[in-house]
Amino acid sequence: MEKNMAMPPLWPGEAEIGERIERLRANMADARIDAMVLTSRQNFEYYSGFRTLFWTSDTRPLLAIARRDRAGIAIVINSSEERNAQAWPNRHVQPLYYHGYTDVAVSATGAFLSDLPAGAAVGFDYGLDMFGRGSIALIDYLRAAPHNFRLSDQADLIWRQRLIKSRHELDTKREVCRIATESFFAGLADLRIGMNEYEFGQLLKQRMIGLGADSVDWLPVRFDPAGKSYAQPNYDFRLAHGNFIWVDMGARRADQISDLDRVAKVGKATPEQEDLYGFVRSVTLRLAEKIRPGMTGEKVYHLFEELWSERNLSRLTAAGRVGHGSGIALTEPPSLMAGSSEIILEDMVLHLEPKLEMAGGVYQTEEVFRVTTTGPEFLSDIAPERLPIVDL
Template sequence: MSAAGEAPPRGFPTAEFEARLERAQRLMAAAGLDALFLTTEPEIRWFTGFLTLFWQSPTRPWFLVVPRAGKPVAVVPEIGAPVMARTWIEDIRAWPAPQPEDDGLSLLAGVFREIGAAGGRIGLPMGPETTLRMPLADFERLRAALPEAAFLDATPAIRALRRVKSEREIAKTAHICRIASEGFAALPGLVGAGMPLTEVFRAFRLELIRRGADDVPYLVGAAAPGGYDDVISPPSERPLASGDLLMMDTGATFDGYFCDFDRNVAIGRADAAAARAYDTLWRATEAGLAAARPGQSCAGLFRAMQAVIEADGYRAGNVGRMGHGLGLQLTEHPSNAAWDGTVLEPGMVLTLEPGLAFAPGRGQVHEENLVVRADGAELLSRRAPRELPVI
């Protein structure tokens, strides 16, 4: 119903979760894991469809146990049991959390015993980009309650599962990318010189929600004469001024799936150095789009973009990489970085995010979103204008 066209249906059919579980249990068997132990929002949502903003509250832990055979078991606070009961999960154990003396630990240990994992190998995400979302002291208590169990890093399996998206997942990301693309296209009518950056952000956030975004959990940016060095700030009260380069970067969501891209616009007039940097980054992105084919590596993508930037005499920005995976989270594995040899496969959703610094404290970042198809990159964001727009 939004301006961005018919929204895809919310949620997923049970068959999709069954297929995810089957893939997971194949990888678990290959890794010799008796169970997966999950505590974080994206992992629990990927396996169950459990979607709530209640994760904002740090008070209560949430647990999902994926056995080597059979359906996942949820161990959740009572406040969330009705929502979990609407997912495809059947075995739900609940307690009246918060209950600090035993916040789900006895229930959880009982599940590991029942599924025969108490003396086995329990995998959980321990590697890069992961956290354990439960109190560290409670994790130690759980380990003490299961002294025979080995807790092992399951990051490689979780990454392999999540990095290739289903067509239903891609449709959700594509929808929020269309909404954000139309929001950016509307920007010239929303902002102008003299408007404080806080109000620029407010106007853009409203525009995205009006156009069908469920939420805008991520909206950062900067405006500074000719270029910026800080790409993650909330807005200041400073009014936009002629000569500013304005960058806004948004991670809006539809049904729990993110877009993540930015746009650069010059206010009043385009600074020559900013326009040159824009041209370089636009062509760096083109090189990334051309390189984003199955069989290419993330490191190769990085090098393709870096080559354009360095051929123009710039040094690449120091944000550590030039794009990343995208989906249930604003940023996901893999990284378009020299150290990431992950090979592209059809169904991977990625951002391309080349950046450069052209003077001390002055830089620029571009970003687009794409899905890897058998024959190359399919853009999900509407391609940024060829030349630095002036508004």
């Protein structure tokens, strides 16, 4: 713990950033895209490695631009960032400073692209599971004369790269999953009858930060959550004897986020509750063991249905899927659900999260793993074999 508290998180180094940029440019060449404008924080940081606190403000835009005809990547940043850029130089990243606000940033972006032929193809990080940031002013500027650029959504081009994780990403994902699970099980000792969900969530956040998380972006806490929304902010619902405790943990360290949940019960569990917990945990682990590169998201969902049908249970409660990918974002493609034609690839990170609400409880043991040709490489510590009990 002392080591994690003393050492800042490891971000991708210069060599990895250079490799990411070159692969992006190769994919742009295949797709005949002349330039890519990256507007979201996730893509900006993934390809540039440049970090700043100014994402909290919308007045000074940050943009990254890759060109097929030029090595490296340019970052359009405010002149107030000059010392920041000098402190973390990267030979693959060229800072372009602007003096002012949004209108000047838009002009600086256009100036960097101005020597491309009129009508050149310019992609944006908009599309499937990628909303981007941008502005109408930027779009209008690039579409107008004399540029007349042909703009298009290019999320697929970016996902082609981001879905395959590097060793740095896998190691960081493993570390942040450890931080999340250790915090949950240690945090059970903080519980008191009458404590509310908000208070417990704040204590968990403190534990995660103490163990090395940079932030905790997602942390819904539910006491006795059956029938309640899992996405609402933590509030004043108070812990009572017999409650189930469900927490979904999105701790962030460097460029990875955890996203896994764990459950426990206050007081003795019934044999039926113990059995249901064990069944959901077993389905989660057995499904992970069956997943191989080349499967579709729909195939994985059908495998889940086969396992789930061993019991006469209600349908799982989730967003129409039993799992998803993740990385720098809380959830990423693929979606493991009926109708998904997305292909599972080696070195993807997947989350499996079947959830059941029944017999007065909630049962879910989300696990995180790397896809390999021989089976899962778990990045999360496997949930306990038996339902955790809190004696209060």
